[in-house]
Amino acid sequence: MINFYKTLINNNSNKKISNDLIEYHNCKSTIINKCPYCESKTIIKYGMYKNIQRYKCKDSMCGKTFTNEIYNQFRYSKKFKENYQEYLALLNKGLTIRECASKLNITVVTAFFWRHRFLFDLKNKYYVENISSYVELTKMIVNENFKGSRNITANKRDKITIINAVNDSIDILPIIAARNFFGFYEIRDNLVPRLNKSAYVVGLIDGRLKTFAKAFNEINKVSLEEKYKNNIDIQYSINTQKWLSKFRGVASKYLDHYLYWRLFEYKNNFELKKTMLSSKTMKTKIYLNSKITTYISWENIKSKTLPI
Known part of the structure; x- marks a missing residue:
């Protein structure tokens, strides 16, 4: 045997490792040196829009225009930018998606998307x-x-x-x-x-x-x-x-997101126990990291599949 x-x-x-992290844009860098769509380095400046520099890809198969806002983790989501800290606090308290939606006066679909934005970000950080x-x-x-x-x-x-x-x-x-x-x-x-x-x-x-x-x-x-x-x-x-x-069922296509949430809590609990050995005043509450550094679209969340 x-x-x-x-x-x-x-x-x-x-076999090539399946990893849906290729779907996100890392938002740490705002230096434009390649096309975010085809990754061609043949890009040029293409005028200004509302005092923001625009660029164009010169690749004949692409030709798309873009700005450095493509790397903004809060693009297309003003409401998320204004409320994500409060949403995160509710998530850490263990509230369900429906309860979070009710508290913030957002739809259940939006609350679901926001949860997976945090979970996707965790996966990116710990993958x-x-x-x-x-x-x-x-x-x-x-x-x-x-x-x-x-x-x-x-x-x-x-x-x-x-x-x-x-x-x-x-x-x-x-x-x-x-x-x-x-x-x-x-x-x-x-x-x-x-x-x-x-x-x-x-x-x-x-x-x-x-x-x-x-x-x-x-x-x-x-x-x-x-x-x-x-x-x-x-x-x-x-x-x-x-x-x-405790989630009363997790859709299999999002299973990896939840496994990284579990991973994050476990690592933090481990570090907490280690720190508490030298400090009795350490708070015992575990919080998700509130710094969002990635962006994933709602379309990519919906189209996600089980990687096997």
């Missing part, structure tokens, strides 16, 4: 392509959920497998790994590319993960250091599944 895993690892398909050092793998399975969908064509709900990778630095990588069956090829295509070859991998609870981890370490000739004797968190996936249940 271990030899079979070794064969799969050696013949890794190098890592692969994980290294001492890594623990745990598995959770959730039923596919079509919450909010009006046109459901599927006759049955699939089982979605999520592998949560946690390392000793409390970097966390939630991997949506399989649909219905988590087998050898799902491991090869979806799990192996997310693990750094220098990582020492430990599979917990699940027998298949244990066997895979042993093969991964042997083929990459990585040994366990003396300091890693205790597990970081064998219950991470179990507790994450319990955490998701």
Whole structure:
């Protein structure tokens, strides 16, 4: 069995990692040196509009005009700019989307969009392509959920497998790994590319993960250091599944957003516990980061799909 895993690892398909972060504009930089649509560097200044410099892409296949407002995280959303701090406070209190909408006199659709703007921003901040050092793998399975969908064509709900990778630095990588069956090829295509070859991998609870981890370490000739004797968190996936249940169903296509929300809360609780050892006056309330640095459109939120 271990030899079979070794064969799969050696013949890794190098499948490109699916990552919807390409849909956002990072708003930290306002220097215009390329077209935000086609990324061509052949751009020119193209007049002024309301004292704002306009640019035009000279690529014959593009030719679009734009300003540096394309990188403004609050563009097209004056109401969000004026109310996002208050909305964030309501979100941190645990209010539902409908309750937030009522408090701020906005529609439920707007409240839903604002929540996912925050969650998408969290994903952007904490996303890592692969994980290294001492890594623990745990598995959770959730039923596919079509919450909010009006046109459901599927006759049955699939089982979605999520592998949560946690390392000793409390970097966390939630991997949506399989649909219905988590087998050898799902491991090869979806799990192996997310693990750094220098990582020492430990599979917990699940027998298949244990066997895979042993093969991964042997083929990459990585040994366990003396300091890693205790597990970081064998219950991470179990507790994450319990955490998701409080939302009374999460649409599967937004599952990764919520997994990064859980990741954020977990990391902050971990840092809080560490800080409280030296300070008894530390406040115990956990808050989402209020600084928005990305932009994602409502169309991209609606068209989002489960990345598997």
